[in-house]
Amino acid sequence: MTAQGIENKGASSGNFKQNLSGRYNLDRVFATAAWAATIVSVLVLVWLLFTILKDGLGTINWNFFTAFPSRKPEQAGIKPAFFGTLWLMAVVAATSFPIGVGAAIYLEEFATDNWFSRLVEINIGNLAGVPSIIYGLLGLAVFKRIMGPITGGNSVLSGGLTLSLLILPVIIVATREALRAVPNSIRLAGFALGANKWQVVWNHVLPSAMPGVLTGVILALSRAIGETAPLIAIGAVAFIRSTPSSLQSPFTAMPIQIYNWVGRPQAEFHQIAASGIIVLMVMLLLMNTIAIYFRNRFQQTR
Amino acid sequence: MTAELPLNDIAPGTWKPNRGRSETIQLIIKIICGAFATISILTTIGIIGTLIFEAFSFFGNLPSELSKDSEQVSYMQGVIHFLTAGRWTPLFASKQFGIFVLISATLMITFISILVALPLGLLAAICLSEYASPKIRKVLKPVLEILAGVPTVVYGYFALLTVTPFLKTFFPVEGFNSLSAGIVLGIMITPMVASLSEDAIYSVPQSLRDGAYALGGTKRETVWSVVLPAALSGIVSSLILATSRAIGETMIVTLAAGANPTLGFNPFVPVMTMTAYIVQVTKGDAPHGTIAYQTLYAVGITLFLITLALNIFSFWFVRRFRQKYD
Numbered sequence: 001m002t003a004q005g006i007e008n009k010g011a012s013s014g015n016f017k018q019n020l021s022g023r024y025n026l027d028r029v030f031a032t033a034a035w036a037a038t039i040v041s042v043l044v045l046v047w048l049l050f051t052i053l054k055d056g057l058g059t060i061n062w063n064f065f066t067a068f069p070s071r072k073p074e075q076a077g078i079k080p081a082f083f084g085t086l087w088l089m090a091v092v093a094a095t096s097f098p099i100g101v102g103a104a105i106y107l108e109e110f111a112t113d114n115w116f117s118r119l120v121e122i123n124i125g126n127l128a129g130v131p132s133i134i135y136g137l138l139g140l141a142v143f144k145r146i147m148g149p150i151t152g153g154n155s156v157l158s159g160g161l162t163l164s165l166l167i168l169p170v171i172i173v174a175t176r177e178a179l180r181a182v183p184n185s186i187r188l189a190g191f192a193l194g195a196n197k198w199q200v201v202w203n204h205v206l207p208s209a210m211p212g213v214l215t216g217v218i219l220a221l222s223r224a225i226g227e228t229a230p231l232i233a234i235g236a237v238a239f240i241r242s243t244p245s246s247l248q249s250p251f252t253a254m255p256i257q258i259y260n261w262v263g264r265p266q267a268e269f270h271q272i273a274a275s276g277i278i279v280l281m282v283m284l285l286l287m288n289t290i291a292i293y294f295r296n297r298f299q300q301t302r
Numbered sequence: 303m304t305a306e307l308p309l310n311d312i313a314p315g316t317w318k319p320n321r322g323r324s325e326t327i328q329l330i331i332k333i334i335c336g337a338f339a340t341i342s343i344l345t346t347i348g349i350i351g352t353l354i355f356e357a358f359s360f361f362g363n364l365p366s367e368l369s370k371d372s373e374q375v376s377y378m379q380g381v382i383h384f385l386t387a388g389r390w391t392p393l394f395a396s397k398q399f400g401i402f403v404l405i406s407a408t409l410m411i412t413f414i415s416i417l418v419a420l421p422l423g424l425l426a427a428i429c430l431s432e433y434a435s436p437k438i439r440k441v442l443k444p445v446l447e448i449l450a451g452v453p454t455v456v457y458g459y460f461a462l463l464t465v466t467p468f469l470k471t472f473f474p475v476e477g478f479n480s481l482s483a484g485i486v487l488g489i490m491i492t493p494m495v496a497s498l499s500e501d502a503i504y505s506v507p508q509s510l511r512d513g514a515y516a517l518g519g520t521k522r523e524t525v526w527s528v529v530l531p532a533a534l535s536g537i538v539s540s541l542i543l544a545t546s547r548a549i550g551e552t553m554i555v556t557l558a559a560g561a562n563p564t565l566g567f568n569p570f571v572p573v574m575t576m577t578a579y580i581v582q583v584t585k586g587d588a589p590h591g592t593i594a595y596q597t598l599y600a601v602g603i604t605l606f607l608i609t610l611a612l613n614i615f616s617f618w619f620v621r622r623f624r625q626k627y628d
Contacts, residue, residue: 023520030522034433037425038442041496044489045449051464052456099338106335116336123342129543129613130606131550133577134349136584137602141352145590165345172342196321198328226453229552229577233584255455255553262459262557270463277456284451 052281056274064275068241069257073268078276081257083243084156084236085225085283088253091160092167092224097217099164100171107172108179109201128169135166136233144234152248154235159251162230167220174216178209211294218291222284228255254280353606356599367397367593384600390563390574392597393583399597401604403563407480407573411555412548414484414569415491419544422488423495424537430496431503432525443497450493458557461486466558478560478572487554491544498543502536503529535623542616546609552577576605 067077103120111117139162143151151157182205190200206213231253239260240252254276261273364380375383387400426446430439466482469475475482506529514524530537560572561582574582579601588594 023523027520027522030526031433034425034429037422038429038434041422041426041449041489041492042442042445045445047464048452048456048460051460055463099341102335102338103342106332106339110332110335111339117339120339120342123346125617126610126613127342127345129546129609130349131547131552131577131609133550133552133580134353134602134606137580137598138345138349138352140584140598141356142348168342168345194319196324196328198331199324222451226451226455228453228455229556229581232581235584235587255453258459259455259553259557262455262462270459273459277459280453281456284453288451 052274052277055271056276056278059271059275060278064272065279069239069252069260073266073272076261076269076272078254078257078279080240080243081252081254081276082279084240084251084253084256087156087244087249087251088160088163089221089225091156091247092163093217093221095161096164096167096171096220096224100168100217100220101175101213103168104172104175104179105201105206108176109197109205124169124172128173132166132227133229133233135162136230138162138165139230139234152250154237154250155248156244156251157247158234159231159236159253162234163224163227166227166230167224170220170223171217174220175209175213178212178216179205181212182209211297215291215294218287218294222287222291225253226255226280226284228259231256232259254283349606353599353603356596357603360593360596360600363593363596364399368399388565390579393594397593399600400565401576401601403565404574404576404579404601405604405608406565406567407559407563408549408555408575408577410567410569410573411480411484411487411559411575412545414481415488415548416541416545418485418488419492419495419548420541423492423540423544424499426492426496427499427503427537428525428530431500432521432529446493446496449489450497452490454490454551454553455557457486457490458553461554461558473570475570476572478558478562479570480555480559480573481569483555483557483559484569486558487548487551490551490554491548494547495540495544498540499533499537502533502540505536506532532625535620535625538623539616539620542612542619546612546616549612550577550605550609552581556581576601580605 063075064077065082066079067075068079069081070076107117107120111120139158143158143161144153147158151161186204186208187200190204195203236252236256237250240250242249244251258273258276258280261269261276264270361377361380361384364384365375365377368375368380368383384399384401386402387398388403389398389400390403391398430442434442461482462478465486466475466477466479469479469482469485473481510528510532511524514528519528555575556578559575559578561574561578562572563574563579564571580598583594583598588598
């Protein structure tokens, strides 16, 4: 309200109304709306978890873990998908952990502020915003087709490398934050004793940043195992009657299997899809618990 | 009696530690780590390179795909067809490549999702930073983080098998529809809007709030006319990032919105988004070199450019309009 407005409407004519009760009523409406929005978000989560538990708990049994996919829903199981996801996680962890941490160490500890480090930084910011299915198209062209003779085409290795590229920006950002949180006095003490940069990083900075790094890596991994779209794009199929035996084996993964079952018309398949979701969510919950454990330890030591 | 210094046979200034080996190791490590950092650049080059290369072969083959016996189609006409044609049927006998059909579906679903995520996310952010006590905040933030960590295929299940039947009791929706996909997509991006906006609101200095209270403002007036405008750049940028995320999201729209490329903005009928098309083609087998394979990358580059533009716009917006308080 402008000064002009106040003069015209109230103060000069002597009947300026604070209207406090009305304004407080509006306050209450606004506060209610804010709380309602928050509660709705929580309720949606409860609703989602409830429907999945209601649909899926009944069909989880031993057979579900040990059986292969089948045309008959009551005989179908997630064995290949479960092992496929474990294989994928191994490939993703083995590639993205050293590469991501190495790149972060370079950017945080070694690089001076030159065009190269700035280019890499802008790059990482942009890569984090690229839709995951685009990474799938990259994997399809590069890992499945061009590098097909090495990776074996539609294989665990192709899928794992694609997911690695997807989560690299996340790992790099998390690692850099963990490195930045290490007090500079530790580095200076190391230098004062005559150690060079790498010795300081390897013996002092990295060990004290490790809990933070591991938190970031585990959270990134948990994002990778929930990803479906890039794996479909490189051609992972759900109907496989074997578990992977090598890096070049064809594979399926939990999200792919769930997607396949959800997409079928029969309600029985929807039930086992919900069971698959429960297993996947329990895996994610476990990983998140480990990550939170590391984070708490990290915060205590600092 | 003075203690005799050891090593007094070394003249001052001649002690030379042998650092050759550790320096070499450091150099090797530095090169390896630098190479790892380069991988991020190679990824970008790889993405842009493959998208451009295959998209160019698509536009190169487009005229011959469109040409009939009677008329020849030029390269430019092919590009214009791609941008303006009203049908998307690359897998049929009579092929049409109107990308706008896919873009319109993507835009409609994204619009619905923003309609859900903007009020929910922004109000939740205000609630968390202004109304909730630290104790409640400590409980609510992890809940939002869990919502953000749910795999998208789970949201797809939720949209197709829970929300669509629920909507059927109110609206004449079909089994696949963009309304349900849009709502669930909105729920998916709500935590992102909420946590980014909350950061922006939280960083508004307390002195501004105190100033507004001192002028006689109520809590709502303070939040609405002082805190929110001060945090506007962060809020807008969180919305843009969430939009870009919604546009690129795949599993929810593939499962819940269907695979029926139709032009139009009816939220009750099945549609096909850009991402859903990519899934449909890659799920089957599209051999390299076919027009179906190349359309993947034509759609992919369109999607990439849209999300890239939004991301860059968001960064620019924050930098341009950020209020700085000290």
